[in-house]
Amino acid sequence: MHLEEGLMADYVIIGSGVAGLYTAICLAKHGRVAVLSKQDLTSGNTWFAQGGIAAAFSEEDSPALHFEDTWKAGGCFGWRSAIQVMVEEAPARIQDLLRMGVKFDCRNGRIDLGQEGAHSRKRILHIGGDATGKELLGALLHRAREAGVIFVENAFAERLLLVEDRCRGVVFVKDGRGYCAYARAVILATGGCGQIFKCTTNAPAATGDGLAMAFQAGAVLRDLEFFQFHPTVFFPPQGKPFLISEAVRGEGARLVNRHGEYFMEQIHPRAELGPRDIVARAILAEQQKTGGPVYLDMRHLGSAYARERFPTIYNRCLEWGIDISRDLIPVSPAAHYLIGGVQVDLDGRTAVENLFAVGEVASTGVHGANRLASNSLLEGLVFGHRVARAAAAIPPQKGGKPDILQVKASGKEEAACRAAAEPLQQLMWQHVGLIRRDAGLSQARRQLKQWWPLTGYNYAEAALNETRNMLIVAAMMVEAAAARRESRGCHYRHEYPDQDPGWAMKHIRFQKSSPLPARPESMDYPEPHFCSGTQHIMMGGEFHDSSADD
Ligand code: FAD
Ligand code: SIN
Numbered sequence: 001m002h003l004e005e006g007l008m009a010d011y012v013i014i015g016s017g018v019a020g021l022y023t024a025i026c027l028a029k030h031g032r033v034a035v036l037s038k039q040d041l042t043s044g045n046t047w048f049a050q051g052g053i054a055a056a057f058s059e060e061d062s063p064a065l066h067f068e069d070t071w072k073a074g075g076c077f078g079w080r081s082a083i084q085v086m087v088e089e090a091p092a093r094i095q096d097l098l099r100m101g102v103k104f105d106c107r108n109g110r111i112d113l114g115q116e117g118a119h120s121r122k123r124i125l126h127i128g129g130d131a132t133g134k135e136l137l138g139a140l141l142h143r144a145r146e147a148g149v150i151f152v153e154n155a156f157a158e159r160l161l162l163v164e165d166r167c168r169g170v171v172f173v174k175d176g177r178g179y180c181a182y183a184r185a186v187i188l189a190t191g192g193c194g195q196i197f198k199c200t201t202n203a204p205a206a207t208g209d210g211l212a213m214a215f216q217a218g219a220v221l222r223d224l225e226f227f228q229f230h231p232t233v234f235f236p237p238q239g240k241p242f243l244i245s246e247a248v249r250g251e252g253a254r255l256v257n258r259h260g261e262y263f264m265e266q267i268h269p270r271a272e273l274g275p276r277d278i279v280a281r282a283i284l285a286e287q288q289k290t291g292g293p294v295y296l297d298m299r300h301l302g303s304a305y306a307r308e309r310f311p312t313i314y315n316r317c318l319e320w321g322i323d324i325s326r327d328l329i330p331v332s333p334a335a336h337y338l339i340g341g342v343q344v345d346l347d348g349r350t351a352v353e354n355l356f357a358v359g360e361v362a363s364t365g366v367h368g369a370n371r372l373a374s375n376s377l378l379e380g381l382v383f384g385h386r387v388a389r390a391a392a393a394i395p396p397q398k399g400g401k402p403d404i405l406q407v408k409a410s411g412k413e414e415a416a417c418r419a420a421a422e423p424l425q426q427l428m429w430q431h432v433g434l435i436r437r438d439a440g441l442s443q444a445r446r447q448l449k450q451w452w453p454l455t456g457y458n459y460a461e462a463a464l465n466e467t468r469n470m471l472i473v474a475a476m477m478v479e480a481a482a483a484r485r486e487s488r489g490c491h492y493r494h495e496y497p498d499q500d501p502g503w504a505m506k507h508i509r510f511q512k513s514s515p516l517p518a519r520p521e522s523m524d525y526p527e528p529h530f531c532s533g534t535q536h537i538m539m540g541g542e543f544h545d546s547s548a549d550d
Contacts, residue, residue, distance in 0.1 A: 006179025009034040009150065011391055012170055013187040014157045014210060017044035018133075019359025019380035020189030021140040021149075026388030028147035034181065035144070036155040036172055038462065042137055043205040044191045045360065046377070049133025050245035050312065051116055052126035053381070054374035055090035058113055061121040063087040070375060073118040073275055074368020075489035075499070082365040085346055086375070086382045093381040094125060102139045103127065115250035116373035117273040124374045130245050130310045136377065155179075156462040157209065160186060160217040160355065163400035167217065167355035171404065173462065180402075185354050185391040188214060188342065189384075192360040196470045196477070197335035198422075198429035201230055201243045210361040212469035214342040215476070215526075219350040221510045222363045223340030224473070225480035228371055228490045229434045230336035231280040232296055234329055236320045241334050244313055246373050248298050249273055251309065255283065256328065258292030277370055277490040280333035280434055287332070295328035333434055337376060339367045339490065340480075343509065348387035351511070354394055358387045369489025409457035414464060417454045421467045424451070428474055432481055437494040441482040448475045452525050476526045480508040483528045506530055 010031030013020045024033045037043060056066045066087040071078055098104070104125045105112045114124035127135035144151075154174055161169040161180060169182040190210025194202025215221055232244040232255075249255075249272040255264050267282045268274030283294045298306065303325035307314050310324070317324050341363040348356040348364075359380040366379055409417065427447055431440030448471065455472050459465045486500035487493050508528045 006172070007034055007152070007181035008032075009181065009183045010396070011185050011187065012036065012181045012183040013189055014170060015044060015189030015191060015359065015361075016041040016141075016151070017046035017189060017191055017359060017380065018136060018140065018377050019384050020187070021137070021144050022381050022384035023187055023189060023358055023388050023391075024144050024149045025140065025147055026385050027391060028144070028149055030388075030392040031184075032150070033148075034150040034152060034183070036152045036157055036170070036181070038154070038156045038209070039205055040153055041141060041151060042134075043203060045194075045203050045206055046133045046137050046191075046380075048201070048203060048243065049136070049377055050130040050243055051247040051374050052114055052124040052132045053094070053136075053377045054116075054119065054123050054372065055094045055125060055378060056087065056121075056123055057091060057094060057111060057125065058122065061123050063090070065121055066090070066123065069118060069120050070366065070372045071368065073372040074366075074370050076368065077488060077504070078368030079365025082346060085386075086364075086366050086379060089382045089385070090378055093378070093385060096385075097136075097139070097381075100139055100143050102136065105129065114247045115273070116246045117249065117279065118270070118275050118372055124247065124250070126247065128311070129308060130247065130312045132377070156465065157190070157213065158458065158465060160213050160352075161402040161404070162217055162352070163402050165218070166353040166397070168397060168400065168402055184394045184397045185356060187348070187387055187391060188350075188355065188357040188361050189359045189380075190361045192338035192341075193470065193473050194335045194338070195466075196425065196428050196474050197433065198425040199233070199235070199241055199332075200335040201233055201241060202335065207466040207470050208338075208473035209466065209469045210357065211341060212472040214350060214352070214355070214357060214361075215472060215510065215512055217352050217355065218512055219352050219355065219357070220343040221341065221476060222343040222507050223369075223480075224338075224477045224510070225484050225491045225508060226339035226367075226369050226489055227335060227477065228276060228337040228339055229280045229333045231276055231283055231333050232331040233334040234317065234320075234331055235334075242316050243336075244296055244329055244331055245310070246276075248296065248310060248313065251298070252300060253296050253298035255279075255331075256295050256297050257286045258290045258294075275370060276373070277434075277492065281492065283331070283333055284434060293330040294332070296331050297328055298324055299326060299328075301325060335429070335433070337371055339363075339369070339371055344383075346386065347390035348383050349390060354397070356387045356391055358383050369491060406458045407456060409459045409464070413454055413457050414459060414461075417457075417459060417464045417467050420451050420454065420471065421463075423447075424467070424470060424474060428477075432474075432478055435492050435494050436481050441478060444478045445482060448478055449525060472526075476510050476528075479510075479526060479528045483508055483530075
């Protein structure tokens with residue numbers, strides 16, 4: 001493909017979710033900011049967020065309590081410095097949103113704080129009842145436009161441009177033509193990878209592109225074995241699964257089995273509001289035990305309150321003939337959130353100079369081995385602000401032609417890649433889902449090794465490049481899941497059901513030995529690396545042992 005000189009900016013941000021937009025707004029005063037989105041501007045997971053944004057915002061709450069809940073929910077595996085930053089800077093970021101005109105729901109003249117699982121206080125700010133993501137995104141888009149941010153929609157970022165190991169830009173494809181965008185800093189805000197699983201709450205755009213691009217460019221990926229499954233998802237007879245927010249359980253909704261019996265109290269002291277992985281596995285076990293569905297019972301809310309507090313859920317269920325104020329909702333777990341990602345420091349720097357990552361694509365360390373509900377939108381805001389500050393300090397970059405190697409797929413590889421998409425989702429759901437078994441992981445690994453040669457090519461169709469990216473991410477996830485022989489947070493191994501203290505501080509990382517350009521034959525199957533005892537972070541591209549920080 002002939003590449004055109006497409007775009008010159010100071011900062012290129014890939015992704016228009018909460019993380020990308022908030023970073024863009026913060027950067028706009030420092031230079032020309034361009035935001036690329038592979039579909040329309042609302043295509044990411046942010047649009048679908050329901051429950052809200054967590055922040056210590058009441059007199060009964062404090063950043064210290066928010067810290068404790070985040071740390072415990074994460075299986076005491078998170079990076080304490082990053083959690084500290086997030087909970088302490090949360091109220092300031094909420095104030096920013098209020099100044100931008102975001103209208104959080106209020107009750108009796110005060111912000112109405114919701115309750116969600118594993119939070120010891122009510123601290124979830126929500127908008128439009130359960131339409132937090134849609135309303136937040138609308139407000140951020142409005143502000144970003146006012147600030148002069150340039151948007152390029154339907155622009156599929158394919159690979160990062162490196163000059164002497166520094167990130168200088170990105171190659172993107174729009175309307176079948178390839179372009180180079182150059183900038184002094186590139187910010188990956190491409191979201192997660194839920195689409196690697198057959199059953200997911202995630203937007204179709206969540207195909208792990210940013211993770212694959214970062215890996216190809218030499219960044220470090222970490223903690224990919226930790227993928228969170230949401231317990232309560234409604235699977236309509238046709239179409240996409242639909243999340244039933246945890247906030248519903250926060251309002252007192254109960255889980256019942258096919259016989260109308262409650263079962264969560266026997267499983268966790270906080271019953272329905274226990275950690276997500278425990279609730280999700282309990283639902284699976286109950287389905288298996290009774291041979292029937294598990295339901296959410298929220299009939300106690302009454303019609304008027306249900307409609308006012310959860311209008312999106314109310315209307316979506318009604319489309320399928322379920323009136324949530326009168327009927328039970330059948331629910332089952334689905335893939336929801338990538339906890340690991342591109343390893344970053346406290347300012348979102350990756351191991352590649354001038355490349356940043358923020359939002360779900362990044363691994364800041366705040367979520368540990370399991371994410372506390374509603375901490376993800378918050379993470380995008382807090383670290384978006386920090387990334388902008390760090391990126392603004394990068395001086396303009398001069399000269400240097402990137403080495404662009406495109407290895408075009410032949411018709412044979414295209415056909416093989418197309419054929420791999422659905423079986424990959426099935427394979428990951430069956431063997432790398434909520435419960436991971438030795439035999440299943442081995443089978444997944446064998447299959448992914450067979451598919452691996454397909455990851456070395458550039459495909460003419462965006463959908464095939466997405467499949468390639470999903471294969472890259474899936475291979476690393478399987479390797480990490482197989483390597484971690486213990487259960488911790490949302491990573492559950494059937495044969496190793498307990499936490500192993502020997503793994504308490506061990507992180508599994510992946511980094512390609514030679515960054516771009518890559519030929520198919522030089523794309524080695526990813527090997528996990530283990531780092532013990534510390535959370536290595538990057539400082540200006542150098543690894544720095546941060547154990548002293550914690
Ligand atoms: P996203 O919002 O996913 O945006 C990614 C962007 O990157 C999109 O614009 C996409 O088009 C773009 N992109 C991706 N690849 C490319 C490419 N190759 N080229 C160009 N552009 C690309 N979290 C909470 O804290 N509270 C909640 O209430 C909550 N509810 C949720 C409900 C649902 C149904 C889901 C799925 C998630 C929920 N989460 C919630 C999680 C949270 O919404 C996400 O983690 C968060 O919104 C991710 O934001 P992001 O900006 O990192 O990515
Ligand atoms: C939900 O509303 O249940 C989702 C919240 C989250 O994933 O943080």
